[in-house]
Amino acid sequence: xxxxxxxxxxxxxxxxxxxxxxxxxxxxxxxxxxxxxxxxxxxxxxxxxxxxxxxxxxxxxxxxxxxxxxxxxxxxxxxxxxxxxxxxxxxxxxxxxxxxxxxxxxxxxxxxxxxxxxxxxxxxxxxxxxxxxxxxxxxxxxxxxxxxxxxxxxxxxxxxxxxxxxxxxxxxxxxxxxxxxxxxxxxxxxxxxxxxxxxxxxxxxxxxxxxxxxxxxxxxxxxxxxxxxxxxxxxxxxxxxxxxxxxxxxxxxxxxxxxxxxxxxxxxxxxxxxxxxxxxxxxxxxxxxxxxxxxxxxxxxxxxxxxxxxxxxxxxxxxxxxxxxxxxxxxxxxxxxxxxxxxxxxxxxxxxxxxxxxxxxxxxxxxxxxxxxxxxxxxxxxxxxxxxxxxxxxxxxxxxxxxxxxxxxxxxxxxxxxxxxxxxxxxxxxxxxxxxxxxxxxxxxxxxxxxxxxxxxxxxxxxxxxxxxxxx
Amino acid sequence: xxxxxxxxxxxxxxxxxxxxxxxxxxxxxxxxxxxxxxxxxxxxxxxxxxxxxxxxxxxxxxxxxxxxxxxxxxxxxxxxxxxxxxxxxxxxxxxxxxxxxxxxxxxxxxxxxxxxxxxxxxxxxxxxxxxxxxxxxxxxxxxxxxxxxxxxxxxxxxxxxxxxxxxxxxxxxxxxxxxxxxxxxxxxxxxxxxxxxxxxxxxxxxxxxxxxxxxxxxxxxxxxxxxxxxxxxxxxxxxxxxxxxxxxxxxxxxxxxxxxxxxxxxxxxxxxxxxxxxxxxxxxxxxxxxxxxxxxxxxxxxxxxxxxxxxxxxxxxxxxxxxxxxxxxxxxxxxxxxxxxxxxxxxxxxxxxxxxxxxxxxxxxxxxxxxxxxxxxxxxxxxxxxxxxxxxxxxxxxxxxxxxxxxxxxxxxxxxxxxxxxxxxxxxxxxxxxxxxxxxxxxxxxxxxxxxxxxxxxxxxxxxxxxxxxxx
Numbered sequence: 001x002x003x004x005x006x007x008x009x010x011x012x013x014x015x016x017x018x019x020x021x022x023x024x025x026x027x028x029x030x031x032x033x034x035x036x037x038x039x040x041x042x043x044x045x046x047x048x049x050x051x052x053x054x055x056x057x058x059x060x061x062x063x064x065x066x067x068x069x070x071x072x073x074x075x076x077x078x079x080x081x082x083x084x085x086x087x088x089x090x091x092x093x094x095x096x097x098x099x100x101x102x103x104x105x106x107x108x109x110x111x112x113x114x115x116x117x118x119x120x121x122x123x124x125x126x127x128x129x130x131x132x133x134x135x136x137x138x139x140x141x142x143x144x145x146x147x148x149x150x151x152x153x154x155x156x157x158x159x160x161x162x163x164x165x166x167x168x169x170x171x172x173x174x175x176x177x178x179x180x181x182x183x184x185x186x187x188x189x190x191x192x193x194x195x196x197x198x199x200x201x202x203x204x205x206x207x208x209x210x211x212x213x214x215x216x217x218x219x220x221x222x223x224x225x226x227x228x229x230x231x232x233x234x235x236x237x238x239x240x241x242x243x244x245x246x247x248x249x250x251x252x253x254x255x256x257x258x259x260x261x262x263x264x265x266x267x268x269x270x271x272x273x274x275x276x277x278x279x280x281x282x283x284x285x286x287x288x289x290x291x292x293x294x295x296x297x298x299x300x301x302x303x304x305x306x307x308x309x310x311x312x313x314x315x316x317x318x319x320x321x322x323x324x325x326x327x328x329x330x331x332x333x334x335x336x337x338x339x340x341x342x343x344x345x346x347x348x349x350x351x352x353x354x355x356x357x358x359x360x361x362x363x364x365x366x367x368x369x370x371x372x373x374x375x376x377x378x379x380x381x382x383x384x385x386x387x388x389x390x391x392x393x394x395x396x397x398x399x400x401x402x403x404x405x406x407x408x409x410x411x412x413x414x415x416x417x418x419x420x421x422x423x424x425x426x427x428x429x430x431x432x433x434x435x436x437x438x439x440x441x442x443x444x445x446x447x448x449x450x451x452x453x454x455x456x457x458x459x460x461x462x463x464x465x466x467x468x469x470x471x472x
Numbered sequence: 473x474x475x476x477x478x479x480x481x482x483x484x485x486x487x488x489x490x491x492x493x494x495x496x497x498x499x500x501x502x503x504x505x506x507x508x509x510x511x512x513x514x515x516x517x518x519x520x521x522x523x524x525x526x527x528x529x530x531x532x533x534x535x536x537x538x539x540x541x542x543x544x545x546x547x548x549x550x551x552x553x554x555x556x557x558x559x560x561x562x563x564x565x566x567x568x569x570x571x572x573x574x575x576x577x578x579x580x581x582x583x584x585x586x587x588x589x590x591x592x593x594x595x596x597x598x599x600x601x602x603x604x605x606x607x608x609x610x611x612x613x614x615x616x617x618x619x620x621x622x623x624x625x626x627x628x629x630x631x632x633x634x635x636x637x638x639x640x641x642x643x644x645x646x647x648x649x650x651x652x653x654x655x656x657x658x659x660x661x662x663x664x665x666x667x668x669x670x671x672x673x674x675x676x677x678x679x680x681x682x683x684x685x686x687x688x689x690x691x692x693x694x695x696x697x698x699x700x701x702x703x704x705x706x707x708x709x710x711x712x713x714x715x716x717x718x719x720x721x722x723x724x725x726x727x728x729x730x731x732x733x734x735x736x737x738x739x740x741x742x743x744x745x746x747x748x749x750x751x752x753x754x755x756x757x758x759x760x761x762x763x764x765x766x767x768x769x770x771x772x773x774x775x776x777x778x779x780x781x782x783x784x785x786x787x788x789x790x791x792x793x794x795x796x797x798x799x800x801x802x803x804x805x806x807x808x809x810x811x812x813x814x815x816x817x818x819x820x821x822x823x824x825x826x827x828x829x830x831x832x833x834x835x836x837x838x839x840x841x842x843x844x845x846x847x848x849x850x851x852x853x854x855x856x857x858x859x860x861x862x863x864x865x866x867x868x869x870x871x872x873x874x875x876x877x878x879x880x881x882x883x884x885x886x887x888x889x890x891x892x893x894x895x896x897x898x899x900x901x902x903x904x905x906x907x908x909x910x911x912x913x914x915x916x917x918x919x920x921x922x923x924x925x926x927x928x929x930x931x932x933x934x935x936x937x938x939x940x941x942x943x944x
Binding site for chain 2: 110113114134158166167169170179183186187188192193197199203207223246249250252295301358382418421423424426427429445449450452468
């Protein structure tokens with residue numbers, strides 16, 4: 001791809017569109033602040049943009065993007081920068097389009113159980129706003145306190161509740177999108193069903209900023225579940241923890257959370273948070289199981305059924321969280337594993353996903369590959385979905401091993417996923433760091449279709465270039 | 473588009489691929505049987521194919537499609553022919569590819585709550601097969617006893633349970649697709665989550681046979697809900713029936729069925745089925761409300777909450793079906809409205825859909841437009857989804873009114889849907905009969921993207937030509 005270098009004249013035009021206060025350049029921005037726009041939560045990668053522009057509405061986004069289209073300037077959309085695949089990094093420099101000012105909850109439609117939001121709204125801010133009127137937006141990535149809904153849409157983010165409620169994808173009814181040419185469209189209608197032409201909505205979700213900029217999203221909502229029960233189940237054998245997951249579903253229970261944590265994952269996180277937690281020496285893994293619903297009696301009945309399933313495994317003492325503080329602490333431990341791992345070491349996170357009953361096989365395979373190649377991994381994730389986050393710890397691996405030597409074992413992990421009916425990313429996206437592996441999951445015919453679709457949307461290839469697949 | 477006429481040499485090649493017994497031509501097939509392949513359940517339309525070919529597996533489909541691609545022969549995929557938008561009619565003649573022999577349930581994976589099926593499996597056959605092992609496949613169009621899963625995928629069919637469980641789209645994990653070039657791909661992986669490249673799965677679902685031929689589908693399944701409660705609620709004011717729908721949801725209840733039937737819809741159907749039903753003179757509409765779950769006590773609690781909501785409206789005596797026979801009769805009445813209408817008169821069915829709280833406004837608008845243009849309509853549908861089937865009855869309308877004069881009022885109905893945040897098809901697809909109206913729902917920029925995607929998949933334009941939008 002031949003991109004043009006940004007000129008001062010173009011920067012002046014961006015300033016005219018959004019106002020000078022909302023255009024950042026390296027020359028006149030504090031270095032640490034500017035550097036932040038070249039990073040996300042992926043390893044220790046950094047790619048500096050030529051300019052950062054912060055539009056306030058779809059019209060401004062359209063004007064910016066049209067200018068970039070005409071002048072062949074790369075455009076990388078950026079939310080909160082909490083991504084784990086390098087999707088928001090401006091690999092080919094150009095313009096970073098920050099959605100931080102597109103942060104309005106436009107409407108909560110209580111009559112229709114729907115809401116319209118802009119992409120810069122923080123996930124948890126949105127969750128709380130709808131909860132105030134008795135409604136529920138389930139997708140809740142670990143970073144929910146800071147991540148933007150726009151980033152959630154870019155990768156179809158999940159989170160613990162996805163096992164019962166699905167991922168971001170399952171809540172989107174309609175999207176306002178600025179196409180790379182500057183045209184503004186709505187992808188669908190504000191309806192629960194739609195059989196009117198191709199599904200552009202689901203094509204946008206998960207496209208990681210390569211097809212256009214989402215400027216509004218209409219989400220469906222549910223009634224807020226009034227009650228929940230949370231239990232922490234210690235296992236003496238990791239593989240049994242993974243096996244118990246499928247057994248609970250086969251018993252007819254659909255938990256609202258079913259999280260797997262290796263011993264080290266939970267230990268690192270409770271240390272990091274300074275939350276004391278007793279871990280008997282023989283415990284190797286935990287499941288964190290949540291049930292939710294409108295009726296507490298009903299939940300206790302379901303909890304009894306879950307206990308009955310768990311009794312058939314070699315488990316330690318089950319902790320039933322009996323107040324909001326205890327529940328909150330357990331969830332904080334789960335949500336902060338990523339931060340705790342990051343605090344301890346640089347790491348590479350692989351977002352493996354398989355049919356849920358294949359999880360024990362995947363886990364065994366990952367550990368065996370690690371032993372063979374000499375790396376340590378900390379594994380945890382959404383076991384109810386078969387989604388295992390494999391964190392390869394840098395520790396004292398040398399540069400050669402870290403940058404080159406790990407490619408082979410990561411390839412083997414991904415090949416195992418595909419062999420088990422799975423794929424290489426469940427919710428983090430391919431972005432920059434997994435694109436070299438996409439050929440393991442997708443055949444050339446699939447990639448050709450995707451490249452063709454990309455060309456239809458973005459003939460100049462300006463939207464987030466260099467992501468998802470390897471290009472020239 | 474310039475298509476080639478089918479030659480005897482090509483027919484001979486098809487016979488070589490699938491065997492002569494599975495190739496039908498007009499010359500050597502009984503006339504009524506052959507004519508059947510030129511019809512579906514849409515009005516009284518008929519378009520004769522040049523040849524009907526019945527492959528038995530993806531390899532045969534690939535060989536057939538590749539030949540058609542090379543020779544510019546139109547290919548129209550056909551399931552059971554129960555479609556209501558003319559999607560399976562071979563408008564440009566050519567080859568009808570019948571999926572009737574692709575009728576294997578390949579695997580029911582009880583460990584992972586998944587199943588792999590071919591497109592020619594009848595919806596209800598599949599439902600029963602998974603129910604036998606305690607599992608649940610929710611999408612249940614009215615034609616479930618005869619319609620194929622392939623047709624359900626082509627239009628993302630819904631049915632009564634969609635209100636709680638979603639449509640066909642929400643159960644598809646992965647599709648095996650023969651592309652128009654003959655390449656065979658899997659669109660995704662057999663996982664509940666997937667953030668690995670563009671979502672080709674959801675692009676195929678609802679594409680009405682215009683992008684390729686689905687030869688296998690992997691569906692996720694749920695635990696079968698052990699219990700259900702069904703109630704028939706008579707209303708003295710139609711608009712109140714529509715209003716009550718949104719009120720039930722706002723009370724925190726998600727029914728597994730929430731069907732609206734005008735007085736005439738229920739009367740015609742019970743007559744047609746010869747099921748006696750007392751309809752007091754002042755009753756103008758009914759809601760059929762189903763609750764389902766694993767625990768009967770819990771369902772009765774929910775039923776009480778539903779009663780509390782309904783009491784605030786002007787309702788007649790609520791019938792609580794208290795045995796399986798009565799439940800079955802009520803559902804048969806609901807499912808046979810379409811057949812009853814068809815039995816009474818030729819009709820045009822519009823598959824309108826709006827945000828559910830807008831249903832009373834839509835219903836009033838449809839009736840007002842009917843009065844203004846002098847046609848009678850019978851309305852019923854999935855009120856929980858805001859999906860209203862508007863059946864315009866031919867009665868004694870003359871040819872001019874039927875073929876030309878109705879275009880303006882139908883346009884007005886669809887414009888009203890869009891104004892209310894809805895669209896022109898919820899679950900039947902655009903197919904042939906709605907394509908003239910698609911510009912009401914979708915802007916030119918949307919249609920251009922869709923046409924571009926079509927070109928990427930199908931460069932010779934052979935797959936189901938002349939559907940969804942108007943082409944040359």
